[in-house]
Amino acid sequence: GLKALNIREKILPGNRPHIADSCNNVALICHQLCExxxxxxxxxxxxxxxxxxxxxxxxxxxxxxxxxxxxxxxHDYDKSIEYYFKALDLYINEDDLKKYHEEIGFTYNNLGNHEQDPEKFITISTKIGNIYHQKGDYDLALEHYQKALNYSDNSPPDLLSSVLMSVGIIYHRQHKYNLALDMYKRGNPDEMEQALRNYKSSLRIRQKSLPRVELIDYVC
Known part of the structure; x- marks a missing residue:
């Protein structure tokens, strides 16, 4: 990877964007290799x-x-947050970035439109929320999860469900059980409905068995 990059830089010394792309791609591989x-x-x-x-x-x-x-x-959470914030700020101010491009349509097509997809903003907000969640800073985690939820209309169902479930977990840990239940319902409505049906069924069985249990206790 690095040898190929050096060769490419010698062959295309003036083609800096391609060198940057190559560096980024090799860096991703090094990341996967824990280098x-x-x-x-x-x-x-x-x-x-x-x-x-x-x-x-x-x-x-x-x-x-x-x-x-x-x-x-x-596990360098502070540095991670720092860079996520920098990226997030650029996504938020994307309208300002557009001013740099006279042929913005051509550029977006070449980039595959992923840089200005709201899904990117949602993903980064969620990642920042996850970091604060891991650190136990629930208020800041909720703040960033909420930023992601503000764009829920543009969010893939799986990603939206993940955010809602994360919010539910925080509310649960804060003993805000009604709010947690609401988030769980929104995040995974099918499973929650089944869980509630099972709970109600168990409750009915328990209620039916209570008189018998009380009688047995009394006889004993």
């Missing part, structure tokens, strides 16, 4: 190239997001 220092170094090279090329501004949040994931896997 974190190499991955971080390559992500930084990619980021520097993207930041110095107006035509590549929309690549910046992607790179920042990758760096956030890298720090998360190293």
């Amino acid at each position: 974190y220092e190499k991955a971080l170094s390559l992500f930084k090279i990619s980021l520097q190239i993207y930041e110095n090329d107006d035509d590549q501004k929309l690549r910046i949040p992607m790179c920042l997001n990758n760096m956030g994931l890298l720090y998360l896997d190293q």
